Amino acid sequence: MRKIFLFMDTIFNKVDAKGRVSLPADYRAIAKELSTEIVCYRSLSAPCIEGCLEDSLDKLATEIENATDFFSETQDNLTNLIFGDAKRFAFDSTGRIMLTEKLLKHAQITDAAVFVGKGRKFQIWNPQNWEKEEARIRAEVMKNRPTLKAPKEQE
Amino acid sequence: MRKIFLFMDTIFNKVDAKGRVSLPADYRAIAKELSTEIVCYRSLSAPCIEGCLEDSLDKLATEIENATDFFSETQDNLTNLIFGDAKRFAFDSTGRIMLTEKLLKHAQITDAAVFVGKGRKFQIWNPQNWEKEEARIRAEVMKNRPTLKAPKEQE
DNA sequence: TTGAATCCCATAAAATACCATGTTATACCA
DNA sequence: TGGTATAACATGGTATTTTATGGGATTCAA
Numbered sequence A, B: 001m002r003k004i005f006l007f008m009d010t011i012f013n014k015v016d017a018k019g020r021v022s023l024p025a026d027y028r029a030i031a032k033e034l035s036t037e038i039v040c041y042r043s044l045s046a047p048c049i050e051g052c053l054e055d056s057l058d059k060l061a062t063e064i065e066n067a068t069d070f071f072s073e074t075q076d077n078l079t080n081l082i083f084g085d086a087k088r089f090a091f092d093s094t095g096r097i098m099l100t101e102k103l104l105k106h107a108q109i110t111d112a113a114v115f116v117g118k119g120r121k122f123q124i125w126n127p128q129n130w131e132k133e134e135a136r137i138r139a140e141v142m143k144n145r146p147t148l149k150a151p152k153e154q155e
Numbered sequence C: 001t002t003g004a005a006t007c008c009c010a011t012a013a014a015a016t017a018c019c020a021t022g023t024t025a026t027a028c029c030a
Numbered sequence D: 001t002g003g004t005a006t007a008a009c010a011t012g013g014t015a016t017t018t019t020a021t022g023g024g025a026t027t028c029a030a
Helices: A024-034 A054-066 A074-087 A101-106 A127-142 B023-032 B053-069 B078-087 B101-106 B127-144
Strands: A010-014 A020-022 A037-044 A049-053 A085-087 A096-098 A111-117 A121-125 B011-012 B020-021 B038-042 B049-053 B085-090 B096-099 B112-117 B122-125
Touching: A010 A020, A020 A074, A037 A054, A037 A074, A037 A101, A037 B023, A049 A054, A054 A074, A054 B053, A111 B023, A121 A127, A127 B078, B023 B049, B038 B053, B038 B078, B038 B101, B053 B078, B085 B122, B112 B127
Parallel strands: none
Antiparallel strands: A010 A111, A020 A096, A037 A049, A037 A085, A049 A121, A111 A121, B011 B112, B020 B096, B038 B049, B038 B085, B049 B122, B112 B122
């Protein structure tokens, strides 16, 4: 029994005509071992679907409960958006979930999707959009941390 | 039960047609004793694969969780880059892991690899590249820190 | 009853576990 | 200390399992 649960890696999967996608096996294993469910919602910051464990949302709810003056009104509004949008997605015996129209549209996903691990969360992108986004992020990180610049290839 | 865990030494191993490599026995022992797994990702600063324990990434995820709230965008870029690239590698009963195309390509590894200890992390290099890199690092250290050769007074 | 959602079966490819062998390193004993 | 027995390791090959994915059958609700 492992003790660490992180969504990782970048996995490309097809979306069939019915809207079905295989949830990556690693992700399934996490939900299974923790006996919890996957929850998805529209990302508030990017044209992609965001997913996490139901546990994480539960934790968020508890935090809000306990923090009287900690959370600003804006953040409170955000929780409305999240919980209002979030939905549980149980996978079938072959490991697939069926994404909704709303989510697919928000992420511009039609026939293929890319799962991107984010640690405690993950995202689901339209493959082309993700390619661009990854390049953008990489460029930004390199710009802000010049010491990380990759050395030129040796010949 | 030992109490110190450091990736050390430089070990040369073959990579077969399937991309399988023996993880050095010492490295395996560490993962085993700590009941954790090895995680690998493309180095951001060099043409090599970088590896660490899943524990380390879990710590990072927790730090991010605590430092920012659920919706924060500050660390968003970084988590995408790190966790999106990282992948767990469980070794089989003979101690081998199977590196992915993406990683092998990034490190220009084909049929052999060199594991280089880095303490809490380690790197996997194409043997020729590592040879050059080691020479380069050595030269640079010598140039920048002449006191290592012949110590003299500070001014 | 019709469209959609869910379940079940089939299949090909890929990942993983397992077995066998030569080699090297380690332990043991005289 | 030297030599030998033993164990550990890397590595090639093969068998088994898992995974993604297409298609069809069944169920459910409007």
